[in-house]
């Protein structure tokens with residue numbers, strides 16, 4: 001369970017479940033970011049926990065030099081695959097590396113670091129999560145920016161869906177229909193935990209294959225993050241509540257999106 005993120009994000013099932021989180025979806029936050037900071041051509045961008053590189057390619061398309069880092073070999077291979085498609089022409093601006101976010105060893109290098117779509121709070125200990133913020137700060141040039149797109153704990157606590165199931169009706173009708181996906185969510189001891197059960201419908205068998213995955217994310221509030229940003233040399237400049245740049249409202253906002261600058 002502790003290393004859940006190593007397993008879950010390295011699967012086809014993760015990519016399938018979040019297939020709507022594609023480049024079209026990524027454009028929303030990339031445009032919010034670029035509306036709020038001025039980046040010169042050739043600026044260096046670090047997409048930390050870049051997944052399949054859906055944001056990285058958009059930054060490269062804008063003329064920035066992008067490094068995408070992610071722990072998942074599966075997602076990094078999908079990201080590299082994008083360099084063989086229409087994005088080929090930006091390949092001099094794009095690099096992807098398999099690496100743990102706790103081990104960024106770059107100093108004063110980037111104009112912008114982004115950590116998007118809840119790619120933070122994965123470790124059991126606060127010290128490990130906060131070490132990520134500290135190394136982000138070290139990797140930024142003075143005056144460089146950090147954009148964190150995190151879940152919003154007060155909103156999540158009020159709106160948590162404890163259980164949902166998709167696919168069951170069509171699954172029962174006949175083999176060859178969609179998989180059944182059951183998700184059970186709870187908030188416990190400051191973490192939101194999700195248990196994901198997938199019953200995969202195999203074409204050549206009467207019986208489904210059963211997969212079980214977990215997610216477990218530490219719920220950091222804006223004031224927790226303000227404290228750790230401050231002590232890491234990052235000053236919070238703006239806080240947004242969604243991808244369209246609305247003002248952050250603790251109880252109403254779906255997201256907690258922070259724009260900070262290295263002091």
Ligand SMILES: C[S@@+](CC[C@H](N)C(=O)[O-])C[C@H]1O[C@@H](n2cnc3c(N)ncnc32)[C@H](O)[C@@H]1O
Pocket residue numbers: 005006009010021048049050051052053054069070071072075099100101102115116117118119122
């Ligand atoms: C929710 S996904 C978001 C991916 C991407 N930012 C996006 O918006 O599509 C979280 C990502 O964090 C990566 N990840 C998890 N633990 C990591 C770690 N310790 N170091 C680096 N990346 C990690 C996963 O492999 C996954 O790609």
